[in-house]
Structure formats: C-alpha cells, structure tokens
Amino acid sequence: MAQEPILSARGLVKRYGKVTALDNADFDLYPGEILAVIGDNGAGKSSLIKAISGAVHPDEGEIKLEGKPVSFRSPIEARKAGIETVYQNLALSPALSIADNMFLGREIRKPGVMGSIFRSLDRPAMEKFARDKLSELGLMTIQNINQAVETLSGGQRQGVAVARAAAFGSKVIILDEPTAALGVKESRRVLELILDVRSRGIPIVLISHNMPHVFEVADRIHIHRLGRRLTVINPKDYSMSDAVAFMTGAKAPEPLAA
Amino acid sequence: MSEPQAAKTPHLEYEKVLSGSSTQVAQFDTNDKTPIQKFQHFLHGSPAAVPLIVLLLSVIVFGSILGTKFFSAFSLTLILQQVAITGIIGAAQTLVILTAGIDLSVGAIMVLSSVVMGQFAIHYGIPTPLAILCGFAVGAICGLINGFLIARVKLPPFIVTLGMWQIVLASNFLYSANETIRSQDLAANAQLLQFFGDSVRFGGAVLTYGVIAMVLLVALLWYVLNSTAWGRHLYAVGDDPDAAELAGVNVKKMLMSVYTLSGIICALGGWALIGRIGSVSPTAGQFANIESITAVVIGGLSLFGGRGSILGMLFGALIVGVFQLGLRLIGTDPQWTYMLIGLLIIAAVAIDQWIRKVAG
Numbered sequence: 001m002a003q004e005p006i007l008s009a010r011g012l013v014k015r016y017g018k019v020t021a022l023d024n025a026d027f028d029l030y031p032g033e034i035l036a037v038i039g040d041n042g043a044g045k046s047s048l049i050k051a052i053s054g055a056v057h058p059d060e061g062e063i064k065l066e067g068k069p070v071s072f073r074s075p076i077e078a079r080k081a082g083i084e085t086v087y088q089n090l091a092l093s094p095a096l097s098i099a100d101n102m103f104l105g106r107e108i109r110k111p112g113v114m115g116s117i118f119r120s121l122d123r124p125a126m127e128k129f130a131r132d133k134l135s136e137l138g139l140m141t142i143q144n145i146n147q148a149v150e151t152l153s154g155g156q157r158q159g160v161a162v163a164r165a166a167a168f169g170s171k172v173i174i175l176d177e178p179t180a181a182l183g184v185k186e187s188r189r190v191l192e193l194i195l196d197v198r199s200r201g202i203p204i205v206l207i208s209h210n211m212p213h214v215f216e217v218a219d220r221i222h223i224h225r226l227g228r229r230l231t232v233i234n235p236k237d238y239s240m241s242d243a244v245a246f247m248t249g250a251k252a253p254e255p256l257a258a
Numbered sequence: 259m260s261e262p263q264a265a266k267t268p269h270l271e272y273e274k275v276l277s278g279s280s281t282q283v284a285q286f287d288t289n290d291k292t293p294i295q296k297f298q299h300f301l302h303g304s305p306a307a308v309p310l311i312v313l314l315l316s317v318i319v320f321g322s323i324l325g326t327k328f329f330s331a332f333s334l335t336l337i338l339q340q341v342a343i344t345g346i347i348g349a350a351q352t353l354v355i356l357t358a359g360i361d362l363s364v365g366a367i368m369v370l371s372s373v374v375m376g377q378f379a380i381h382y383g384i385p386t387p388l389a390i391l392c393g394f395a396v397g398a399i400c401g402l403i404n405g406f407l408i409a410r411v412k413l414p415p416f417i418v419t420l421g422m423w424q425i426v427l428a429s430n431f432l433y434s435a436n437e438t439i440r441s442q443d444l445a446a447n448a449q450l451l452q453f454f455g456d457s458v459r460f461g462g463a464v465l466t467y468g469v470i471a472m473v474l475l476v477a478l479l480w481y482v483l484n485s486t487a488w489g490r491h492l493y494a495v496g497d498d499p500d501a502a503e504l505a506g507v508n509v510k511k512m513l514m515s516v517y518t519l520s521g522i523i524c525a526l527g528g529w530a531l532i533g534r535i536g537s538v539s540p541t542a543g544q545f546a547n548i549e550s551i552t553a554v555v556i557g558g559l560s561l562f563g564g565r566g567s568i569l570g571m572l573f574g575a576l577i578v579g580v581f582q583l584g585l586r587l588i589g590t591d592p593q594w595t596y597m598l599i600g601l602l603i604i605a606a607v608a609i610d611q612w613i614r615k616v617a618g
Contacts, residue, residue: 075504076506079506085504087504089500089501090501091500091501091502091504091505092501092505093493093494093497093498093502093564094498095564096493096494096497100490100494101505104490104491104494104502104505104506104507105491105505105506105507106506107487109487118481118486119482119485119487120485120486121486121487121490123485148302148303151302
C-alpha cells in the first residue's frame, strides 16, 4: 500500500505486574478501510485497543495519528484528537434521551444570554442534528428523538452509539464487539451500518470474535497473538479456518510482507 | 442500513431466515400496547406524575372528610410552612440521590450552619450578612469533604455521610456548648437571621419567605437539571458512571460539585430553620436527613440514581405534610401518620420498580 497509515503504532509494550499484555505490538490503519482485529482471549487484543483509544497508557512504544506522534492520557483526549471508540457497553446513559446521549459531554448551548448566563441547552438544535445524523445512517424511523435509550432494542442502541461516533467529524472509529450481544437480524443491520460508515470515508477498527462477520466486512484482518501482531491477512486470500489456525498458533503464517 | 438488500440476499447460511422476516428498518414506536402498558410508559416518561396523583388524591380525601377545616387557604399554606425545611433539604438530597448516592449528613450540616450563623452574629459581633456567608461557607466545606471522600478516595456515600453526620453533629454540640440563642436576642441584634420566618399574607393564606425560598429553589434546580449540560451530566453520572465517563463527563468533578452544592443548600436550610423556629438551637432538625430521604423516595426518585424529577420530591414532601396535618385534624394518634408514611415509602419503591420494567 502506497498510502500512509492514518493511525499507526510501533513497538507498544504494556505490562501488568509480571504479565506482559503487549509485547512490541505494531498496528496500522489505512484511510477508508475496515481493519478487523482478531485474536484469542488473552492475546492482548483489548490492551492494544485500549492503548490506541487512550484507555491505557503503554509503557513503551509510539502511536502516530496522521503521521504525528500522539500520547493520550484518557479516552477523552483520544476522542478530542478524532479517535472515537464505541465500547462494548456502548457508554450510553439508559435514562437519557437519544438526543441527550448523542451530545453527552459536548452539548450545544443556546445563543445569547440564555446560553452564556443561564447555560440553557439548545434542545431544538441538538434534536435536529441528532435526527439528521440518524437519518444519514438510515436509522431514522425513530419517531421520537426524545425517547429514553433504555426503551430501544440492542441493535438500535448500537445504532445510536455508532451514529454518535460518526457524527462529530471523527478520523477513526473503533468498534469493540459491536455484534456480540445482538441477534442475527440486528447483527445484520449493524454490519450494514458499519459498511455505510466506511462509505463515508471514515476508517474503522473492528474488534470481533465473530469470524463470519469479520470476513464479510473487513478489508484487512490484523491477527493478534501472544501480545503482538502476528500477521495481517487479506480475507479474500485466506479462509476462516486459516485465520483461526493463525490465531491459536496451529499454523504459522508466511512472514509479514508489509 | 439498507435493509431490503440485506433481506433479499442472505450472506450466510444461518441468515437465510432473514429473507422471510420483516423488512422494516429499526422500528421504534409500537402501537399495539395495552392501556396498562401505555400508562406504564406515561409514568416512565413523567416520573413526577405518581406523587402528584397521590398528593391530589390525599388533598381531596382529607378535604372531603374535614371540609373547610382542612380545605382552607390557612390550612393549606400551613402545610407549606411545615414542609419548607424538608423541601429545601430534600432538594439537596435529590441532587445527591440522582447521582446514586445518599447524604445522611444533610440535617447535621443544616444545624451546624445555623449555629455558625447565630454564634458569629451574636457572640462575635460579626455583621449579620457576613455571619450568614460564614454559615454558607461551613455548609460548602462540609459538602466538599463529603464530595472529596466519595469522588477521590472512592468511599461509599452511605459510609462517608454516616460518619460526617456524627462528626458534624458532634462539632455542632461541642462548638455551641449546647446553648440555644434566644429569639429575642436574634430579633434585637441579627434580624436578618429570622428573615425566612417573615411572611406575606393573601387573605387567609400565609406564605413565609421560607416557603417562597423552597419553591424558588425547587424551580431553579428543576431548570438546571433539565435544561443545562450540568443537569444532564448529573443524570448520566447517576445512571451509569462508567458510561458517563467514557462519553466525556468528568464524573469526579460532577460528584464533588453535587456534594458541595448539597452542603450549600443545607446551609440555606439552616438559615430557613432559624426563621421557622425563631431561635438558633443546636438540637433542632435532628430528623431532617430521614425526612428528606422520605420526601425523595415518596417523590418517585430512584435510590439507584439517574431517575426521577425534583418536582416529585416536592410533591413527596407535601404528601407527608398533608398526611401529618390531616390526621392531626382528624385527631388520630400520631403513630398512624408514621405507619401510613411507612406504607407510602414501600409503595413508592414498588411502583418505581414496576415503572423500570419498561426498559426490559
């Protein structure tokens, strides 16, 4: 690939006491692609994701966003830099409305005195924006944007969380097990949604245990094993059982070309 | 999510069933609800409705039993006067309980603040407005200590405020040497301290400034909770602190500010307490913490945080006031009041659990 990676990491090390979760791990995400990250439980996959999303600070190594070195002390900093993470628990507040959730932590205030002195929220503007973003992603048969999130189904909640991540001009979206808790039908909708987000030019890191889903939507698959990147494969060149064999160490991949 | 395409061409073996399934995209509003479900949804959307209905019913019941003895402007405003302190302290308690915390020290902070205001003004000869400010500062500091121990040291709110309750109450008795400052002394030297006891009259209706302060405070906090980012964050923190943190809310800062504000509101309650009883007494308001929690729970706020309206708390406090006055006018043993309030508390929590099932 001739392109520069939009997000890359080199030589990440993270130790928890005697356990080495990340052992010189590398990572590359190119513009406009869906990169799946797979690995066995305990392979250090979540530590890798936490390191690039700012949830943990790696002991060693370097992370670059658009070629510039970055160092995040919190997910909030990563988000400010344009890395949005949709966590497995979605980070939604169940009792708040869809609109309130989309703007949680970045509310819009009314113009003028009402906003500056009385700190009043600009509800109509927030609702309109939320409605527009959900419609863009084809999620808009939501009649009531003020509905509490807890009254939505799992897939709808995932939709709101993804829409929130995609709505605020982000450069990278990380999705952690987006289909893990969903039924077949809802998983299908979420996969469509992921492809839709990519078609808007936002690259996606997809962490998933579901091989059929990974092989269906990913452009490249990053296989993590024993705390480092074992290889990156093209899903068109390998089968699912190959990928599982690499993951578990049953088979060794050819040396990494990139 | 272009649904039709997905449904027409199943990508994977196990998704074949999809072609036969509904092709409707994310459906949000289902209309086939029974009236009970609709009612449940209505209550879910308007958490202050249950206490309001109970309040209106109890006013009607007592009014029809007692007639004009109860149903007069004087009696009804008397209820307001009697719940003013509970309402103000309940407002502080509401903020804390919305964050899924609890503040057992509210009553103690209120009394200590009132004692500081009185002692500073009368014994140290500090100008009354300044003494009142000192009382507010004491309330804020107590709240800040609560907030620090809960947010930074990560101790459970119940334990922290249980400890602070004892500490603040003991400081109050040690500092004041259990001495009451008489009403005459206040009237002569620090009239401003009794401000909230003054009243305006409309015919038979007597509204003390304490009542007006309570109503304005609840109205202000209602606005803050519903229409500002701080208010929305408070709900989010109570709902799911981890989710709020990941979504970009500074949870620690929120908790610190909530407990500090609670302390400041308690100081306001302390000032209003002086107006209510006329004197400064270190033994007053012993049960304000329990009364405020009662008002909050009957008001339909969830002790698990994130749910309910501050208006509910006000209705809850008024329900207690209506029962107290109504039963006293009927002439029953006061224990019946406590028994009914106990039943109301349990009923309120049961209803809260039922309403929450909407989510499932």
